[in-house]
Amino acid sequence: MKKHDAIVIGAGHNGITNAAFLAKAGLDVLLVEKNDYIGGATVSRNLHEDWIYSNCSYVCSLLRPEIYRTLDLAKYGLQVVPYGGTVTISQNGDYLGSYIDHDVSRREMARHSHRDADADVRYWRDIMRQCRFIRQFLLRTAPDPASFKPRDLLELLHIGRKFWGLGENVIYDTMRFYTMSISDFLDEYFENPLIKAAHAGSGIIGSALGVMSPGTAYVLLHHAMGDVDGTVGSWGFARGGMGAISKAMHDCYIDHGGQTLAGSGVDQIVVKNGKVTGVALENGDEHHADIVVSNMTLPRTFLECMDPADLRPEFLDKCRNFKIRGSSGKLNIALDGVPKFTALRDNQELMYTDMHLIDSIERLERAYDDWKDGTWSRDPYIDMLIPTLTDPTMAPPGKHFMSVFVQYVPPKVKGKDWTDADRDAFGQTVMNQIEAYAPGFKDLVVHAEVRTPRELENEVGLTEGNIFQGELTMDQLLFNRPIPGYAQYRGPVKGLWMCGSSNHPGGGVMAAPGANAAREILMSLRKPSNVPEGWLDD
C-alpha cells in the first residue's frame, strides 16, 4: 500500500489546521476521521429540518488571526461576525448588559454600582496586561525549562525577558493572577453581586472548577485573550455555524492536495521497532506513514489507541493522571420564534448578545457543589446565544437556533454512566431553568438536542466530555501541557506527534496547537516552516 508522508488523526479544527500546513509545505498528507463528517467540535450539524446547529463550540474569538490569514480562510468562505456585548439576567427580573459602547456599558454598571462602573477600567487594564503577556506565546512552542538545548534556553530567555519587562508590580500581579480563584480576583475590584457574577462566568466555562477554586482567574483570561479583527476580548459568530471554520480550513487543505478519509476511527497507532509506521482503522484498513499526528485527547491517544507495550509505564501513568474532567453539557434548540425573557422585555437589543442566567458568586459555587456531588447542577449556570438573530443562514426566516451551554454537568452521574433517562432529566432541568426566566419558552421549542459529557465523548471523542481537551490549570499549561517533557508536540515514540488542544496553548477554537505542531514537524524534517509567527504588539 502507498505510504503517506504524514497521517493526521481527527478532523477537528486542530487536526485540519495541522494537515493543511503540512500539505501546504508539500507533504503527502492523509487525514482520518472517525465520524462521517469533519469538524470535530467545530461543526455545523443539520439535525432537524432546515436548522443548522453549532452543536459543540458555538462562538469564535480565539481562532488565531495569523492562521486565518495564512490559510486564506476568508477566500474559503469563512466570515466571523462580531456580536458585541453580553447580558447577565438575575432572578429578580433585572439584568446587567454590557455593550460595545464604553459609555453605555459604564452607565449600565453604574445602575448597579457607581464604584464598580469606575473600577471596571482598572479591572480591564489588569486583564489586558495579562492578555498581552499570554497572547505572544500562543503561536510559539513552549520551551522545556529542564532542557539545555540552545533553542529551549533562548526561548526561556525570551519568556524571561518578556516577564521581567512587565515591571515589578505587574510581575507580582501575574504570579497572584495565575493562582487565584476568579471569585477572590473579582473581590479586589467589585462590590456588586450581579457585576461579579457577570464577570465570573468566564472563569469556569469548560472547567471542572468552581468560582472559588484557585486557578480559575486564568480560565477567565483564556476567554478574554482572543480577538475579532484586533479587538481583544471580542467574540463573534462564524457565519453558517462553527462548521464554517473547519470547512474553510478543510477546503484549504484539499486545495493543497490533502486527502481525507472520514467514517472510520483509528483502532491503533501502529509502532514497529520503536517507530511509528502508520494507523490501523476500525474498518480494518491500514495506512502507512513515518509521521502520525494525533489530534485526539491525550488519554484517548495513549490509553485507547496505542499498544501499552510501546510506551513507558511512567508516561502512561501521567496520561492516566491528566486532568480532563467533563464539566459541561449543551442543549441545541430549534425555536419557532424568539423567546421572551421577562428581564429583557424592554431591551431586545441584548438578545443579540451572549446571555447568561446567573446573579451571584454563591449560586455559581452551589452549582459546582452539585457537580462534586456527582449530579448536574439543579440551578445551572447557563450561557446561551441565538446566532440566527445575526446569521441568516442557520434557520428559516422567523425561526431560530439557540445554543445553550450548561454548567455544571459531571462525566458520570453519582459514579455511574449516564443513561438516556438521566440525559432527558438533565435536559428538563435546563428547559425549566430557561422557562423560569422566559415564560412560554418551552412552547417555542421545535426540537432539542441534549448533550451530556457522554455524548461529547462518544460523538466527538472529547475524553469525559472536557471541552478543552484537558483542564486549563497551571499544572497543565505552557511547558506542563500536556505532560512535562512532552510540551513540544513530539510524542514518546519516534514519528508520533500531538496536535490537539491537550497541548499548548490549550482549548477553544484557537487552531494554535495544530499550527504549532506543524511547525515542529516541518522543523524535524528540516523543511522551512510555513506556520506564521504571532503578530507583534509592543
Next chain:
Amino acid sequence: MRTVHYHSREHYRDKVFPGPFYSRQKALNVNREWSRWYDYLSVPAYSCSTTEYFAGRNACAVFDLTPMTKHRIGGPDALPFLNRLVTRDVARIKPGRVGYAVWCNDEGQVIDDGTIFHLREGDYRLCSQEHQIDWLMINALGFDVTIVEDTHDVAGLAVQGPTSCAVLKRMGLAGVENITPFGIDFFDFEGTELTVSRTGYTGDLGYELWIDPGHAEILWDRVFEAGELHNIRPMGSDALEMLRIEAGFILAAEDFMPAMQTVRPSHTRSPFELGLGWLVDFNKPLFNGRKALLTEKENGSRYALVKLDIEDNKPANHSYVFDMKEKNIGWVTSAMWSPSAKKNIALATVEAPHGKVGEEMQVEIYYQRELKWSRIMARAKVVKDAFWDPPRRRQTPPADY
C-alpha cells in the same frame, strides 16, 4: 435636577444625552454637528472654530464644561484625605481658593490631573478628566470623609477671554472683578447660588460658572444678554483645544496616559515627566507615590514633556521628534499653528536626558497639499514659557477688554 438618569433601565436607548444647556446650544449650533463627551452631547464647533477661538483671545467665548467629572469631598478628614491623595500641599489651598493638582499611584505615575476647589471651610470640589470614584474610595479607607460624584448635579459654563469680566459685571455679579486668579466667589442668582471661579483652560482672563442644572438655561441667557455688547460667542471643543495648547496645558489621554487605564506599564508618566514637578511637595510625610517620586528625583526621569517652538508653518501633529543627529528621541502629543503667538507650536514627549530649555531638535512633519503628501524635517527649540500668557490673566481687577 439631574440631566442623566443612571438608574433608569432605559438609559441605553440613547448613547449620549443632552446637557443642561442643550436647548441653547442646539439653537446656536448651526453646524449641526455634535460630539460625545462621556454621557453628554458636546459641540465641536458651533459655526467656525477659528472664529470661536478668536472670541476666546479677542473678546469672550463660552464653553459648556458640564461633562467634566466633578466630585464633592467633605467630612472631618477631607483635608488629610486630599493631602494624602495628591502630591501638593492641599492645606495651602484656603477656603475660596482653587488649586491645580495631580495625583499618582504608588509608583508615582500620574492617574489624572485636575482642580481642587476649596469652596468653604472643609468643603471641596475635585474636578478631573477621568472618572475617579474607584480610586477615591480606595483612598478613603479609614478616613471620615464623604465622597460623592456630582457631575450630573452641577452645570458648568466657562466664560473666557478679555471681555469676560465685563460680561459678568454687566450680568450684575457685583464685585466679580475683585476675584483674583484661582479665587472663588458666590452670588445670588435667580433664587439660587451661583459659584464663580476665576479659572479656565485657556491661559487667559476667564471665569468658570457653576450652578444647579435647573438654572442652566437662565444662566446661559443672562450671560449672552450681558455679552451682547462685549462680542460674546459660544465656543466648541475644537477652539478650546487650540486655546489650551497655546496655554501649554496638558490633556489626559492626549499628552499623557492616565495610569488607571494604561495597559503597558512603561507608558505612564510621573509628574516630573509631565513638567509638573512644582506640584510635588516632599515636605508632606506621606502621599501617593512619594517614595517612588523621591527616588526619581534622585535618579532622574525617563521622559520630559516639552514645549516646542518649531520653524516653518506646518503643524507637527503626530510627528516623531529627532535630535540633531537624526536619532529618534520622542513624539509630538499636541500641535498647532498658534494664531496668537504666530508660531508653530507643539507639546512633545522626549526621552531623557533630552528636553532642556533651549535644546535644539528636529520634528518630522508630514503635510498634505491637494492630496499629495510631503515631508519635512523642521528644526525646533525647547522653550520654557507658555506660548500665550497675557498680563490680563493675572490682573485684578481686570480691564473691560
